[in-house]
Amino acid sequence: MEKIIQFQQVTWRRNSREILKDINWEVKEGEHWCILGLNGSGKTSLLNIVTGYNYPTSGKVSVLGNVFGKTNIPELRKRIGFVSSSLDQFSQNLHKEITENIVVSGKFASIGLYEEVSEEDWVQADQLLESLRLSHLKGKSYRSLSQGEQQKVLIARALMSKPEILILDEPCTGLDVLAREEVLQWINDVNERDCHLLYVTHHIEEIVDVISHVLLICDGEIVAGGPKKEVLTDERLSETYKIPVTVRWEDNRPWLTVPKAKVF
Numbered sequence: 001m002e003k004i005i006q007f008q009q010v011t012w013r014r015n016s017r018e019i020l021k022d023i024n025w026e027v028k029e030g031e032h033w034c035i036l037g038l039n040g041s042g043k044t045s046l047l048n049i050v051t052g053y054n055y056p057t058s059g060k061v062s063v064l065g066n067v068f069g070k071t072n073i074p075e076l077r078k079r080i081g082f083v084s085s086s087l088d089q090f091s092q093n094l095h096k097e098i099t100e101n102i103v104v105s106g107k108f109a110s111i112g113l114y115e116e117v118s119e120e121d122w123v124q125a126d127q128l129l130e131s132l133r134l135s136h137l138k139g140k141s142y143r144s145l146s147q148g149e150q151q152k153v154l155i156a157r158a159l160m161s162k163p164e165i166l167i168l169d170e171p172c173t174g175l176d177v178l179a180r181e182e183v184l185q186w187i188n189d190v191n192e193r194d195c196h197l198l199y200v201t202h203h204i205e206e207i208v209d210v211i212s213h214v215l216l217i218c219d220g221e222i223v224a225g226g227p228k229k230e231v232l233t234d235e236r237l238s239e240t241y242k243i244p245v246t247v248r249w250e251d252n253r254p255w256l257t258v259p260k261a262k263v264f
């Protein structure tokens, strides 16, 4: 089985502080991972190594068969889709655009359309919108969409370049309960493509069926990584979140209970 991501004894140091420590992690073909950890635990730093924005201080990294240090990172990045709230920095441009323009722009890693779009690209965007059940949003400006629809459009945009890895960094932040369930169900359904999800969240109940594996990080170190049912235990999550917690499963989805906390 091909390895999609492989970290071997990876550390990442900044200002003489070890932010990631001795990370050993493997994502294999067909696996979809969720990454959990407190604020500042190192999730973004880890993902920035996958996308080549951070370079490991020591250790070995390979992504999609490319060994870091011997590979063309910009070329590799074209094979990785990324949806994060940091896209907000483009929001002024984004809000004016209509759905299909935003989706097709995913081909060029831009927000506005500055390059010639071929007939083929429009057909692909059209097919994508249809297969993702988003055709009804065509012609509508981004600003007129609900937050849930906006998230779906950004994910569709990331899929336009047919990524082999899709990073979703807290895609449900800011959504109300109903919109969140809709987006989660949609992610669950649409992920029948040859694309490996890396899903970051602070809410374990967002670990829907499609996510097969979980990585727990605490203070830059891996607490556990593996099949979700093995990893999401009271003990390991309590260690990750530094507070006693209990997990219960409902319809194959985990939920967290936190005991009454002392508020200082």
Ligand SMILES: Nc1ncnc2c1ncn2[C@@H]1O[C@H](COP(=O)(O)OP(=O)(O)OP(=O)(O)O)[C@@H](O)[C@H]1O
Pocket (backbone or CB within 6 Å): 014, 015, 019, 037, 038, 039, 040, 041, 042, 043, 044, 045, 046
């Ligand atoms: N470029 C950098 N230089 C110095 N320190 C950094 C850098 N990037 C991240 N850090 C520090 O590394 C630690 C881990 O940060 P990181 O953003 O990876 O955490 P995170 O788990 O993604 O947090 P959050 O859930 O809040 O997004 C933090 O203490 C952060 O301040």
